[in-house]
Amino acid sequence: MEIVSRAFPIFNEILKKNRESKKKNYSNEIKIAFLRNSTVERVIPFLEFLLFSDGIKAVFYFSEYENYYQEILNPESGLNSFKPDLIFVSLDTRLELEEIYYDFNSLESQSVQSKLLETKNKIEKIIDGIKKNHQVPIVLHGFEIPFYPSLGLYDSQNIRGQLNSIRRLNLDLVDFCSKLSGLYFLDLELVLSRAGGPAELDHRFWYTEKNPYSHTALKELAKEYFSFIQNFKGKMKKCLIVDLDNTLWGGIIGEDGFNGIKLGNSYPGSAFIDFQRSILNLYKRGIILAICSKNNLEDVLEVLKNHPDMVLREHHFAIIKANWNNKAQNIRDIATELNIGLDSLVFIDDNPFEVNLVQSEIPEVMSLLLPKENPTNYKSYFEKLFIFNGLTLSEEDKNRSEMYRQETKRKSVQTEFSNVDDYLKSLEMKVTFSINQSFTASRVAQLSQRTNQFNLTTIRYNDEDIQSLIDSPDADVLAVKLEDRFGDLGIIGAAILKYHESSAVIDSLMISCRALGRGVEDAIAAFIYRKVYERGKIVIQSEYRSTNKNSQVKNFYDKRMFELLSSDETFRTYSVQTAVALTFKIPEYISISQE
């Protein structure tokens, strides 16, 4: 069978497939602009191929080569009338740092420094200019290093040499990007070394077309672009489901026994340890882990709890399915119990039968076959697929798996209660509302990107959008934190209110799936109504915009005092007098506060 490798077919196949894909309809579109000084167009076939395979159609705009700065400033320019959703700023090193790249040994140290500063200022000015007209994510390319620096070995010894001068400029740009929200850095040095470094320049195309890259390099670059776009589109995978035998350890626990499995400091056990370490890194970054293995649960728990060389332990897994059931069924159950979409799951196994089964029964799940014959490649095989390539890291990410584990505990406690109210009361829930607090901006933006099911309007915002709403006198951004006796769930919901002269509009309302079914949505609604009242607005308006994932909230406002004004298949509008809305009660078993 074909293992998922995200490999590109031969080039003319790519061109042909892209043409065929272009004729289809896509609900998911993105407009991408390139501000460039070289022929970046050569990367497009590869990027389009990846995007189409993920159901996204892109439209591209390329700036002029020379006059891109005028284009930024002129409101009537091609760039500004294109109205991009995303802008890549790609300045080729050979052109932008021409003297440093080609004539380094003729330059005085002073002029190197001033050239670097000049470039940095120029880029800052470009970004400033873009930000005046566009509130969309910007991805700034770093510069390439010359693989064979002009001062030979000596160059590497010297902090002010050619390599390190360019690297220092790159570091300054990283620093600049990290200080502005909505601005991200693309590490070109890294991307090219993944492609194989110097071999991956194709100088023919530099001198004939003003683009220096081989197809291998262009593919790596396209993958990096694609990862950025997936992040902006909120299409990231959330959960990794792992098999155990010959996946997390060598051998089969049911046959080889606790002392017989291969896991330790020498080959092949050491390869499995390193693979576990990279999975632990995913856990620390907010990827939920689960186990799906054909084994006896007791055998599995024995290893997870007591094997001295295990890196991953029982508490790292939100759900453990160790049984003899069909794996596709187990995986469906995992999605239901975690309350996340099948398309956010990734499943890895060394057994072609299982991978095939899951792939054919649940094609939405990304199923990967590990190269069993060579466990030393597990880690790199997995990393090269660039599946979990998140662009942000919030406090919630670091604790996410732990939170899902608490949730499984909550569910097991639930069975002890005969009625739901008693159970909810026993949770001792505390809901805290943060209003217009900048520290919540990136988490609120993240929720707007990631939340699909409980999301009334599914308007996606980036960090910068949220910050400007926070700063606006005519809007409130509410971040909702939840705690209970099992732990802190962090910010699990958000609402955006926009105010007009005498009315308020609930622009967005979303709640993370793991906080549903416990009355928090009622507390949020009641709190919003009070907030609007405090603002002195007489009427509250709201909307439901249907997507293929949010049907569960179709009647949300109908049940919470609102009157339906208009309704068609995809769009409903509502309204309610604030005075009427205020009679809606906060559930008694939830205590609320504001900060």
Place this chain on the structure above:
Amino acid sequence: MEDRLKKVFSEVFDIPESQINDDSSPDTIEEWDSLNHSNLVMALEQEFQVSFTPDEMIEMLNFELIKIVLKEKTN
């Protein structure tokens, strides 16, 4: 070889193979701009497992010339 070559042409320029003949060039194929020329070069290199010099790349400006260059390389 001629058939494979026509297939590549048809895929790069999105035209039916029947419209391709020895005289096909940037003058007769609208899609044959400089960007698609570099796409054509790359597609040919991969299909025929060859590598063109920059001079060859620049000279390969009609179907017949490309056939000649390819024949030299693949023999």
